[in-house]
Structure formats: C-alpha cells, structure tokens
Amino acid sequence: MPPxxxxxxxxxxxRYLAECGQETEIANLLMADLFSLTTTQLMVKxxxxxxxxxxxxxxxSVERVxxxxxxxxxxxxxxxxGEKFKVTNDTLIPRNETEELVLFVMERESDDGKTIVDxxxxxxxxxxxxxxxxxxxxxxxxxxxxxALEVAKENxxxxxxxVHFHEGDLYEPLIRHGxxxxxxxxxxxxxxxxxxxxxxxxxxxxxxxxALFADDSGLQIYKRxxxxxxxxxxxxxxxxxxIGFDQKEPLVEHLLEKWPGTKHYGVVKDMNQLDRILxxxxxx
Numbered sequence: 001m002p003p004x005x006x007x008x009x010x011x012x013x014x015r016y017l018a019e020c021g022q023e024t025e026i027a028n029l030l031m032a033d034l035f036s037l038t039t040t041q042l043m044v045k046x047x048x049x050x051x052x053x054x055x056x057x058x059x060x061s062v063e064r065v066x067x068x069x070x071x072x073x074x075x076x077x078x079x080x081x082g083e084k085f086k087v088t089n090d091t092l093i094p095r096n097e098t099e100e101l102v103l104f105v106m107e108r109e110s111d112d113g114k115t116i117v118d119x120x121x122x123x124x125x126x127x128x129x130x131x132x133x134x135x136x137x138x139x140x141x142x143x144x145x146x147x148a149l150e151v152a153k154e155n156x157x158x159x160x161x162x163v164h165f166h167e168g169d170l171y172e173p174l175i176r177h178g179x180x181x182x183x184x185x186x187x188x189x190x191x192x193x194x195x196x197x198x199x200x201x202x203x204x205x206x207x208x209x210x211a212l213f214a215d216d217s218g219l220q221i222y223k224r225x226x227x228x229x230x231x232x233x234x235x236x237x238x239x240x241x242x243i244g245f246d247q248k249e250p251l252v253e254h255l256l257e258k259w260p261g262t263k264h265y266g267v268v269k270d271m272n273q274l275d276r277i278l279x280x281x282x283x284x
Contacts, residue, residue, distance in 0.1 A: 007046030020066035090147035114182035124152025131161040140164040187242040188221040235284025245274035
C-alpha cells in the first residue's frame with residue numbers, strides 16, 4: 001500500500017466534511033492545530049508521508065466534527081484575542097462577541113490598581129486576557145463549576161499571569177472573603193430555555209447547559225448581579241455585561257427600577273450591529 005501523504009489526508013478530510021454538511025475548511029484547520037503546523041508548513045509537508053498514528057488521529061478528528069462535535073472541543077482549544085485557550089466540555093467555547101467585551105473594558109478602564117472581578121469566568125479568557133494587558137490592576141474571577149475553574153487556572157498558568165480564582169455562585173465567594181470590587185464584568189448564562197428549539201444541535205449536545213441557559217427569559221442571572229451590587233461593588237464602580245441581542249430594554253428597565261439614581265449607563269452594539277454590552281456606573 002503506498003504511503004499516505006498530508007495533502008491527501010486533507011483532501012480526503014475536505015471530501016468527508018462536505019458529504020456530512022460541515023465546512024470543508026475545517027480539514028485544513030484540524031491538520032494545522034492537531035500537529036501545530038503553520039499554513040506554510042502545511043504546504044511544504046503536502047507531499048510528505050504521514051505517520052500512521054497521525055493519520056489515525058486526523059481521521060478520528062474529522063469523524064468527530066462530522067458527528068457534530070464542535071471543532072474547538074476536538075482540538076482541545078479555542079482562539080481568543082489572538083491567543084490559544086484550553087476548552088473542554090465543562091466550559092463554553094469563547095465567542096467573538098466576548099472579545100469585543102474585553103476590548104471595550106480595556107479601552108474604558110485605566111491600569112491604576114483597581115480590583116476587577118469576572119463573574120462566571122468559564123475558561124478564564126476574560127480575566128487572563130485583561131491581566132495580560134495590565135500590570136497594576138488586580139484581576140479575580142469566580143465560577144460555580146469546579147471543573148471550569150480548573151480549566152481557567154490552567155489557562156492562567158499557560159499564559160503566565162496571576163489571576164485569583166474563587167469557587168462559588170455569583171458574588172458568594174466575594175462576600176465570603178470580604179472582597180470589594182471597583183469593576184465587575186460578566187458574561188453569564190443568558191439564553192432563554194424557550195430558545196432551545198432554534199439552537200444548533202452541536203451546541204445543545206456538547207456545550208454545558210449550566211453556562212448557557214437562565215430562567216426568566218434568560219434574565220435571571222443579570223437581575224441577581226444588579227440586585228446584589230451593594231455587597232460587592234464600591235460606590236462609583238462600573239459594571240460590564242455581555243447580553244443577548246433582545247435583552248436591552250428589560251435589563252435597562254430592571255436596572256433603573258432597582259437603582260433609580262443610575263445616570264451613566266448604555267448598551268453597545270457588536271460587530272453585527274446587535275445590542276451586546278450593557279455597562280453602567282453604580283453610585284451606591
């Protein structure tokens with residue numbers, strides 16, 4: 001049997017992916033990411049013989065994608081803000097909209113010794129990316145999932161930054177440790193449970209539901225975050241939340257009902273011109 005080459009494996013992978021209705025470009029991405037190859041290296045190796053073990057791993061990975069498993073879980077990492085972050089089935093796959101949240105926070109907050117807390121950190125992409133850009137601010141993160149926190153801690157170690165992680169539900173760890181924040185950030189579960197019928201099967205089957213769905217039409221966690229501010233945020237502190245595209249009006253209404261003195265608030269649209277970031281200053 002003639003040796004199997006890298007280029008042939010990619011062509012076979014593209015053909016298989018097309019037959020099962022997946023993006024054919026994933027064939028190239030899988031080859032590059034599974035074996036840490038650049039685009040140039042892939043071109044150079046196209047006519048090289050592929051070891052049997054590598055061919056088997058590649059074929060298995062293509063089959064997993066064809067079966068509906070998200071590509072990021074197959075390779076074990078996701079790109080965020082130009083960097084690799086480990087992901088597992090215990091964590092959501094970071095989205096581009098969250099990159100926009102991080103950029104917005106970095107543009108608005110100076111690096112002057114503030115205490116910044118990410119609530120519901122998941123993979124830890126938000127606090128790790130922020131801490132890589134700051135030297136004076138102290139970044140902390142919480143999550144209710146111990147498995148997700150292990151992934152977040154590993155990502156912090158990989159990126160060589162110091163982030164303080166605490167396990168618990170929303171603000172509970174901050175209250176327990178007597179921590180007061182200057183800035184709170186959160187990308188919490190915000191999908192309504194009624195929306196499962198329009199979601200892609202791969203998300204429903206593979207991503208953690210605890211990190212996706214919330215009661216009260218997806219608003220429950222936001223309302224708890226807003227209502228609990230006196231115990232954890234210093235007066236004059238800022239809050240930044242990623243929100244669902246249709247949640248602006250009910251969230252602003254709840255914010256102003258709970259804290260009627262709020263004057264500095266707004267909602268920013270994402271790259272697709274959808275409402276995505278709720279921000280406000282809590283006057284206390």
